[in-house]
Amino acid sequence: MMDGHEVTVVDNFFTGRKRNVEHWIGHENFELINHDVVEPLYIEVDQIYHLASPASPPNYMYNPIKTLKTNTIGTLNMLGLAKRVGARLLLASTSEVYGDPEVHPQNEDYWGHVNPIGPRACYDEGKRVAETMCYAYMKQEGVEVRVARIFNTFGPRMHMNDGRVVSNFILQALQGEPLTVYGSGSQTRAFQYVSDLVNGLVALMNSNVSSPVNLGNPEEHTILEFARLIKHLVGSGGEINFLSEAQDDPQRRKPDIRKAKLLLGWEPVVPLEEGLNKTIHYFRKELEYQA
Amino acid sequence: MMDGHEVTVVDNFFTGRKRNVEHWIGHENFELINHDVVEPLYIEVDQIYHLASPASPPNYMYNPIKTLKTNTIGTLNMLGLAKRVGARLLLASTSEVYGDPEVHPQNEDYWGHVNPIGPRACYDEGKRVAETMCYAYMKQEGVEVRVARIFNTFGPRMHMNDGRVVSNFILQALQGEPLTVYGSGSQTRAFQYVSDLVNGLVALMNSNVSSPVNLGNPEEHTILEFARLIKHLVGSGGEINFLSEAQDDPQRRKPDIRKAKLLLGWEPVVPLEEGLNKTIHYFRKELEYQA
Numbered sequence: 266m267m268d269g270h271e272v273t274v275v276d277n278f279f280t281g282r283k284r285n286v287e288h289w290i291g292h293e294n295f296e297l298i299n300h301d302v303v304e305p306l307y308i309e310v311d312q313i314y315h316l317a318s319p320a321s322p323p324n325y326m327y328n329p330i331k332t333l334k335t336n337t338i339g340t341l342n343m344l345g346l347a348k349r350v351g352a353r354l355l356l357a358s359t360s361e362v363y364g365d366p367e368v369h370p371q372n373e374d375y376w377g378h379v380n381p382i383g384p385r386a387c388y389d390e391g392k393r394v395a396e397t398m399c400y401a402y403m404k405q406e407g408v409e410v411r412v413a414r415i416f417n418t419f420g421p422r423m424h425m426n427d428g429r430v431v432s433n434f435i436l437q438a439l440q441g442e443p444l445t446v447y448g449s450g451s452q453t454r455a456f457q458y459v460s461d462l463v464n465g466l467v468a469l470m471n472s473n474v475s476s477p478v479n480l481g482n483p484e485e486h487t488i489l490e491f492a493r494l495i496k497h498l499v500g501s502g503g504e505i506n507f508l509s510e511a512q513d514d515p516q517r518r519k520p521d522i523r524k525a526k527l528l529l530g531w532e533p534v535v536p537l538e539e540g541l542n543k544t545i546h547y548f549r550k551e552l553e554y555q556a
Numbered sequence: 557m558m559d560g561h562e563v564t565v566v567d568n569f570f571t572g573r574k575r576n577v578e579h580w581i582g583h584e585n586f587e588l589i590n591h592d593v594v595e596p597l598y599i600e601v602d603q604i605y606h607l608a609s610p611a612s613p614p615n616y617m618y619n620p621i622k623t624l625k626t627n628t629i630g631t632l633n634m635l636g637l638a639k640r641v642g643a644r645l646l647l648a649s650t651s652e653v654y655g656d657p658e659v660h661p662q663n664e665d666y667w668g669h670v671n672p673i674g675p676r677a678c679y680d681e682g683k684r685v686a687e688t689m690c691y692a693y694m695k696q697e698g699v700e701v702r703v704a705r706i707f708n709t710f711g712p713r714m715h716m717n718d719g720r721v722v723s724n725f726i727l728q729a730l731q732g733e734p735l736t737v738y739g740s741g742s743q744t745r746a747f748q749y750v751s752d753l754v755n756g757l758v759a760l761m762n763s764n765v766s767s768p769v770n771l772g773n774p775e776e777h778t779i780l781e782f783a784r785l786i787k788h789l790v791g792s793g794g795e796i797n798f799l800s801e802a803q804d805d806p807q808r809r810k811p812d813i814r815k816a817k818l819l820l821g822w823e824p825v826v827p828l829e830e831g832l833n834k835t836i837h838y839f840r841k842e843l844e845y846q847a
């Protein structure tokens with residue numbers, strides 16, 4: 266909007282909140298539509314960032330049927346809209362299309378290792394077929410598509426009940442509760458700060474790269490290292506609680522981002538500790554606001 | 557219908573033909589509805605065999621968007637119907653959920669090796685997410701589901717333009733044309749005769765096995781062996797024409813059917829040559845009928 270673009274946000278507020286965009290409400294170039302993408306949508310746009318989907322494991326497992334409908338019917342609707350108005354569509358896909366990977370780090374040519382009938386399948390298979398749909402509309406209808414395979418991302422404005430590891434650990438540390446590590450904590454992830462992702466998404470949207478592109482920070486840590494780091498940054502003396510392992514939990518994950526570097530000139534720039542400190546600050550305020 | 561059951565056939569006749577069921581038309585327990593499963597369907601039934609989908613590579617690649625809609629929206633509609641009327645639903649899934657497999661033979665625990673954005677993805681990913689949908693409705697809504705992972709099947713009543721290897725080779729041999737082998741012909745398949753499959757589907761539907769079950773004939777041959785066998789059975793002197801390889805063509809495929817044997821007491825009984833002879837007989841008649 267700073268560049269004069271008109272922005273329409275479409276959300277059914279399943280996990281989103283008006284509060285996240287309230288600073289834009291009233292701006293002449295901003296519009297907010299309370300709408301579920303499972304229903305058709307008729308608006309006029311040039312670019313569609315198709316981000317609508319439950320994203321954290323507890324959220325997408327809460328109602329697997331709805332997760333599937335959002336990623337299948339919802340994606341078909343957004344592609345139908347893109348086709349009708351001639352808009353370019355960017356799909357927020359995910360590293361979960363690689364599942365529990367047998368190739369490390371994961372590059373865009375890897376076909377993935379996903380359990381089609383496991384507890385994560387509503388999300389993983391939903392996103393896989395959403396990608397398939399994008400390329401079907403591209404080849405058959407000439408719709409311009411961009412596919413971002415987003416790796417774990419965190420930052421301010423995350424929901425307190427999101428349930429993903431960063432918000433869980435920070436909130437637990439801030440409240441002096443034990444940090445809940447699922448399994449041994451030896452599984453790895455690589456975490457990207459939200460502003461890096463946003464820059465990557467905009468760069469991808471405005472590039473001419475129609476094939477999938479990984480967007481993530483390749484700095485890999487075990488979940489246990491991560492728990493210790495957050496405890497340290499928060500300055501909490503709390504302990505670490507080892508809970509049972511999550512089913513089909515990917516054991517290693519780290520993006521190969523050579524494609525994004527080469528074709529988009531993009532790479533993450535925010536150091537992990539800096540991003541975490543900003544997020545800790547945000548959650549501290551949220552807890553104060555609640556109290 | 558011989559057992560007194562009422563049967564309603566729902567088909568949009570994309571690749572199906574009225575002729576395949578014409579001998580039932582007029583029977584008091586038989587009904588034929590011209591309907592596309594991408595649209596909602598309100599009928600009263602106890603069991604749903606959800607077979608609607610383009611199935612041969614040329615057919616499902618002809619309109620990938622429609623293939624995706626049929627397998628996603630179509631499956632959601634059939635599951636919605638099953639939920640509303642309390643029916644049991646059997647999904648005709650496929651060995652294609654295993655993709656180009658890295659495990660041989662393929663058993664039901666294998667997660668598969670599928671290219672989510674390749675030319676076969678509209679079918680493979682469509683069927684994978686259709687399975688995911690079945691288990692989501694089972695867990696969340698208590699819908700009774702059965703999932704048959706069907707391996708290559710052939711038999712009379714196949715469409716002349718089906719485009720799959722058995723009908724292609726037989727028609728070519730009968731017409732004295734060269735048999736078209738894609739690639740070197742060293743890729744393998746295992747072919748099941750249609751009556752064996754039908755018995756397996758009925759056994760699965762009426763069993764209490766809700767997890768996926770492979771239905772196929774484990775007798776594996778290379779495509780080249782297969783071309784030679786069909787030439788021999790037809791008695792054609794024609795040559796074999798090696799064409800370019802199909803993209804992402806699975807290199808080996810053979811079902812592990814121990815689960816079906818153990819839990820359904822089912823296994824294929826029709827020998828390959830006998831099934832082929834019946835199919836050759838059928839296509840000979842079809843050609844005469846056309847002439």
Ligand SMILES: NC(=O)c1ccc[n+]([C@@H]2O[C@H](COP(=O)([O-])OP(=O)(O)OC[C@H]3O[C@@H](n4cnc5c(N)ncnc54)[C@H](O)[C@@H]3O)[C@@H](O)[C@H]2O)c1
Pocket residue numbers: 275276277278279280281282300301302303315316317318319320321335339357358359360414415416417418419424
């Ligand atoms: N954050 C990550 O680590 C990550 C990683 C990979 C992919 N992604 C993808 O990025 C996108 C955004 O994720 P996020 O982390 O911001 O999650 P989020 O839960 O904060 O945001 C998802 C948004 O989609 C909305 N939504 C859900 N279903 C909807 C529907 N049917 N109709 C309209 N709106 C709907 C929610 O209300 C919410 O505002 C998602 O598509 C997610 O799959 C995120």
Ligand SMILES: NC(=O)c1ccc[n+]([C@@H]2O[C@H](COP(=O)([O-])OP(=O)(O)OC[C@H]3O[C@@H](n4cnc5c(N)ncnc54)[C@H](O)[C@@H]3O)[C@@H](O)[C@H]2O)c1
Pocket residue numbers: 566567568569570571572573591592593594606607608609610611612626630648649650651705706707708709710715
């Ligand atoms: N024959 C095989 O080798 C094989 C292997 C694996 C799975 N299958 C599955 O078995 C099922 C039947 O396959 P087949 O070999 O008999 O193929 P087929 O093409 O002969 O039959 C498919 C039928 O579905 C109908 N159909 C397609 N789209 C439809 C729609 N949108 N609404 C209503 N009807 C629709 C077609 O008109 C046709 O009658 C398919 O689901 C297929 O994926 C077949």
Ligand SMILES: O=c1ccn([C@@H]2O[C@H](COP(=O)(O)OP(=O)(O)O)[C@@H](O)[C@H]2O)c(=O)[nH]1
Pocket residue numbers: 304305306307308341342343344345346347348349350621
């Ligand atoms: O501006 C539009 C155009 C289409 N659609 C939806 O997008 C879906 C897919 O569009 P497509 O053009 O493929 O569908 P068709 O109209 O051909 O069935 C349709 O079902 C519509 O519900 C939409 O939401 N907004």
Ligand SMILES: O=c1ccn([C@@H]2O[C@H](COP(=O)(O)OP(=O)(O)O)[C@@H](O)[C@H]2O)c(=O)[nH]1
Pocket residue numbers: 321322417428429430431433434445446447448452454488511514515
């Ligand atoms: O409170 C939590 C939440 C998550 N995890 C683990 O942290 C990793 C990342 O989980 P998250 O839900 O954030 O995202 P995922 O990458 O699994 O989608 C996984 O190995 C989880 O098992 C954890 O140990 N404790």
Ligand SMILES: O=c1ccn([C@@H]2O[C@H](COP(=O)(O)OP(=O)(O)O)[C@@H](O)[C@H]2O)c(=O)[nH]1
Pocket residue numbers: 330595596597598599632633634635636637638639640641
């Ligand atoms: O008898 C029925 C009941 C439902 N549906 C369709 O099945 C879909 C999925 O059903 P579900 O109950 O999940 O949908 P809901 O009504 O909750 O949106 C719906 O969109 C309906 O179009 C149908 O075709 N026949």
Ligand SMILES: O=c1ccn([C@@H]2O[C@H](COP(=O)(O)OP(=O)(O)O)[C@@H](O)[C@H]2O)c(=O)[nH]1
Pocket residue numbers: 612613708719720721722724725736737738739743745779802805806
């Ligand atoms: O005219 C044909 C049709 C198919 N094939 C090959 O036969 C195998 C089986 O193909 P089909 O289309 O019957 O089914 P699929 O198992 O690939 O779905 C594949 O390796 C095809 O490349 C062939 O060599 N010639």
